[in-house]
Amino acid sequence: MSTEIQTPRSGRNSSGKYSSGKIAPQYRRGTGSKGNFEMFAWLFMRLSGVVLVVLIFGHLFVNLMVGEGIHGIDFGFVAGKWADPFWQFWDLAMLWLAMLHGTNGVRTIINDYAEKDATRLWLKVVLYAATVVIVVLGTLVIFTFNPCPVVNGVQLPGGFCPAP
């Protein structure tokens, strides 16, 4: 027997008839309307997902596949990358997009599995707090980072540092 699978959220139910496209009443939680937030969250997952594939595959290739791979990763390696605004921007975009994408994914999972209102609320409070801390910390590190620190009066070596 062949069955046709309808596109999710197409507004058609399993018998192929058009319905309102809304969640069935028995599965609806709460009464308030959230406007278009869920639609924008759904769209954001797809748009950020495509960009993240490029950013993260590039990140893994440059850091782990080229040259001596993981043996090359140390302070000087990170400093060399962040001395270049190109990699600062790359890593900043990756940080923000990945954190928002991941946070929205975990939010969806919390909504799916935590049935009590209070449990959902507290899990999301913890999630959003973690997200804010990580995004702010990561952003500050990328932009306040000094690739040429002077340790005990000696400048660390690196071709990207100006001659002392």
Added chain:
Amino acid sequence: MPTKPAGTLYRGREGMWSWVGHRITGVVIFFFLLVHVLDTSLVRVSPEAYTAVIGAYKNPLMALGETGLVAAIVFHAFNGLRVIAIDFWKKGAKYQRQMLWTVLVLWLVVFGAFAIRHLSLALGGH
């Protein structure tokens, strides 16, 4: 609760298992990301702190962990593109099963290449 709901198209088939895989890999990647931002932030503390923690990562057990993480990332990436195709391509839902097999073949090729290179670097020493 009925054990076998009638008329279910998803349950127990490729659609369901790819969805389960997408969720599990997504959560794994998210928790890794939190730790990864924290360890990279050590460059702001001192070069020694960063290099010491990264040095502690350079052992065979972590190499296997990194390989597993990349397995999760590559699956999540390709299956995510499949989800986008299902949602936006007119024939996406019809070909979702064929696209899953494409995802798995691509996963095998890309992950296999990564694993060979990364493990030979990490386990082979200098």
